[in-house]
Amino acid sequence: MIPAQHSQGEGAPPRFRLLSALSYCAPLLVNGIVLPFFPVWLETHSFSDHEIGIILAIPMVVRVLVAPVVAMIADRMAERADVLLWSGGLSLLTAIALYWTTSFWPVTIVFALQGATFAPYLPVVESIVISGVRRWGLDYGSMRVWGSIAFIISTLLGGQLIGWWGGGMVLVVMIFGFTMTVVMAIFCPRIGPTRRRGQPIDLPAATGRGLREPHLLMLLIGVAIQQSSHAVLNAFSSIYWHQLGFSGTEVGLLWSAGVASEVTVFFLSKRLNRRFNAWTLIRFGCAVSVCRWILFPMDTGFAGFFLLQCFHGFTYAFVHTGVQRRIVATVQETQEASAQGAYFFYVGMAMGLMTIASGYLYAWLGLVSYYVMALVALSGLGLVISAYYLQPQRALSGGKTREAA
Helix, strand or coil: CCCCCCCCCCCCCCCCCHHHHHHHHHHHHHHHHHHHHHHHHHHCCCCCHHEECCCCHHHHHHHHHHHHHHHHHHHCCCCCCCHHHHHHHHHHHHHHHHHHEEEHHHHHHHHHHHEEEEEEEHHHHHHHHHHHHHHHCCHHHHHHHHHHHHHHHCCCCCCCHHHHHHEEEEEEEEHHHHHHHHHHHHHHHCCCCCCCCCCCCCCCCCCCCCCCCCCHHHHHHHHHHHHHHHHHHHHHHHHHHCEEEEHHHHHHHHHHHHHHHHHHHHHHHHHHHHHHHHHHHHHHHHHHHHHHHHHHCCCCHHHHHHHHHHHEEEEHHHHHHHHHHHHHHHCHHHHHHHHHHHHHHHHHHHHHHHHHHHHHHHHHHHHHHHHHHHHHHHHHHHHHHHHHCCCCCCHHCCCCCCCCC
């Protein structure tokens, strides 16, 4: 569980946990079809590896430019959830527009617009949920886990539909997913503005200087680099598995295995966080990334790839949970959406650049490009370790560390 800062004399709004869980489900329902299968849709339109890499990467770069700006605006709004309505609505329009785009530049432009409009959705949901964790001591994992479950359902359904009717079904499921984001934008919890000093119910000060904390900055950059090592997997694994003869259902199962491992981590988050501090979770996840990409080029059959996909619980969920704990320990609630936007910015920018590079790497090196991803993950681990030693009150200064948060 992410450490909470309890407020006295106030309880969580009715159905906060349920509505927060459903608010996670909507955007991850979209991601569950776009991430694994949009590259398959692109391949059905005869785009090259270079073009696929560019089409997938440009929205990532656009997202990371838009999300922090909108997140800062959300921090100053009376209701952060209001951002979700226009985000989901405009994203739905771009999904519909893809029906009339089949060549490189139109698809690139429309998908980039989708990246811009959808960018703030998940960070704003995240900031609302983390505010609930701070104010009322709620369990982050028990709410976040349902988004991962929605991802699994979407991926399995998408794999079945593509197996029956081909890659054209990607847009149908995408439109349904964006419709659900609009619905959940209406029902997402409204908990008022972020708390500031002088309000009747105030929050204790965080332990650090917020987003200006050097160790937090280096941590976010290190994690962003480590997360960007997933770029080749995200862009080309579905295509690679199809080339190996796996069916659409099997590809969906492989993607679902990765997210199922996330679900397991989130369900066990209370126990894990009682036993391991945030830094341990992050470092272990980064180390497993290195091993995962070294093993990935080996054709180990469906069972082997299924096991490697289960490593995703370490390479993503361990790292993500650890970062959220460090953000709560370092950043005031008044900067919550901004902190989530910054986290999204670093990860998205690194992922976008690495996805562009992955198109050229995969065309040039093929499966050897996964070894390059192992080196990328290793460099991210190095920065995370450096961030750990940058913490204030390290032992060298005679104080206690704050690594337990």
